[in-house]
Amino acid sequence: MLTAQRHHLIQTELAAHGRVISGDLARRFDLSEDTIRRDLRHLSKQGLCQRVYGGAVAPTPGQLHKRHDYLSEEKKALAARAVGLIEKGQTILIDAGSTNSAISRILPADLGLTVATNAPDIVTILSQRSDINLIVLGGQYDVHTGACTGPATEAAISALCVDLLFLGSCGVDETHGMTAFDPAEAAAKQAMLSVSAHVAVAVTQDKLATSAPYRICPADGVHTMITDQPAGELSGFTQQGVTIR
Numbered sequence: 001m002l003t004a005q006r007h008h009l010i011q012t013e014l015a016a017h018g019r020v021i022s023g024d025l026a027r028r029f030d031l032s033e034d035t036i037r038r039d040l041r042h043l044s045k046q047g048l049c050q051r052v053y054g055g056a057v058a059p060t061p062g063q064l065h066k067r068h069d070y071l072s073e074e075k076k077a078l079a080a081r082a083v084g085l086i087e088k089g090q091t092i093l094i095d096a097g098s099t100n101s102a103i104s105r106i107l108p109a110d111l112g113l114t115v116a117t118n119a120p121d122i123v124t125i126l127s128q129r130s131d132i133n134l135i136v137l138g139g140q141y142d143v144h145t146g147a148c149t150g151p152a153t154e155a156a157i158s159a160l161c162v163d164l165l166f167l168g169s170c171g172v173d174e175t176h177g178m179t180a181f182d183p184a185e186a187a188a189k190q191a192m193l194s195v196s197a198h199v200a201v202a203v204t205q206d207k208l209a210t211s212a213p214y215r216i217c218p219a220d221g222v223h224t225m226i227t228d229q230p231a232g233e234l235s236g237f238t239q240q241g242v243t244i245r
Contacts, residue, residue, distance in 0.1 A: 001029065007043060008171055008210040014049055014058045015181040015213070021055040058144065074228060075102040078202040081245050082166065082226045083108060085200055090114075090163040093192055094122055096147030097168030099202045101125065107132065116160055118148040118188060135160075142182070149184040157191040165196035169216060172203045172225075174236030176211040177218040186214035193217055202226040208234075 006029060013020045022040070026033045040056045043049045049056040079102035086092065088111045094100050096119035104122045107113065109131055116135035117123060126134050139153030147168075167189060171179040178201065180186040193199060199222050208229060220240040227234070231244040238244060 002209060003039070004206050004208070004210050007039060007206070008212060010039060010043060010056075011048055011170075011181055012213055014056065019052075019055060019057045020049075023054070025055075072102075074204055075099045075202075077228065078204070078226050079103040079106055082200060082202045084245075085164060085198070085224060086111065086113070087163075088112060091116070091161065093117070093157075093160065093162040093165045093196060094119070095166060095168040095189060095192060096122070096145060099204060100166050100168050103166055103202065116157075116162070118153050118157075119146055120148070121146055139188075140184075142185070145182060145185050147185060147188065149182075149188040153188050154191040157188065157195060160195045162192070162196040163198065165192050165199045167192065167199055167201045167216075167222065169201055169203070169207065171211040172201065172207050173209055173211045174219050174234075174240070176215065177221060178216040179212040180214045180216055181212045183214050186216050189216045193221060198223050200224040200226065203229075205229060 010020055010025065022033050022036045025036045040049060040051050044051045049058065075098060078099055082103050083106055086108055091114040094104055094115060094117045101122055104125045114133040114135065115126055116137055118137040118139065120141065123136050126132055137148060137153050137156045139148035140150040141148050169178040170181050180189060201222050203225055205228065219237055219242060222242055224243045224245060225237060226245045231238065234244050
């Protein structure tokens with residue numbers, strides 16, 4: 001099992017039960033507890049869990065900034081490639097997520113863009129931009145994902161007609177497609193897909209070839225994937241019609 005896959009399985013347990021025990025995980029994966037403790041340290045640095053004696057618990061409010069810091073240079077590079085998809089006068093929907101926050105920070109100026117988002121941190125970033133028409137998608141705020149979700153969010157999304165969606169995803173796999181850890185988060189993302197003409201996802205290396213419990217869409221539901229991985233290693237996506245940048 002790949003390390004990234006193991007990390008996603010640990011996150012699944014955290015999402016379902018709120019805590020994990022190092023000894024239980026070691027037996028499940030047939031690994032040493034030292035290896036599991038390294039996994040939990042890694043996830044804790046991302047803000048994806050909080051370490052406690054004997055294991056870890058689900059992340060607490062205020063840890064979103066840690067995900068922004070994790071692989072920050074890689075996210076900046078992906079963002080620089082992603083904004084090349086943007087055209088003048090478009091309506092853009094930016095999903096919650098630390099990589100998408102990096103995209104929002106470098107949106108091209110003076111293109112007459114309308115930008116909608118369900119992420120309060122992205123709202124804060126774009127509220128300083130007088131050249132952008134900003135639409136805030138409200139709803140129930142989730143402190144762990146940094147996103148607004150639920151019926152109110154989905155209703156607001158359904159009123160949009162979007163040229164370009166920057167989708168966020170917890171797992172990206174050629175077989176399982178785009179996945180999320182939370183059902184409400186997955187439902188909001190599905191609503192975004194239904195109103196968007198072009199769907200792009202910027203993927204950090206830790207999310208490739210992994211999946212979470214709740215499916216957002218199959219791989220071919222995405223038109224463009226931005227990643228630093230060689231296209232030759234992503235043939236499963238290209239065979240399904242996904243363009244790799």
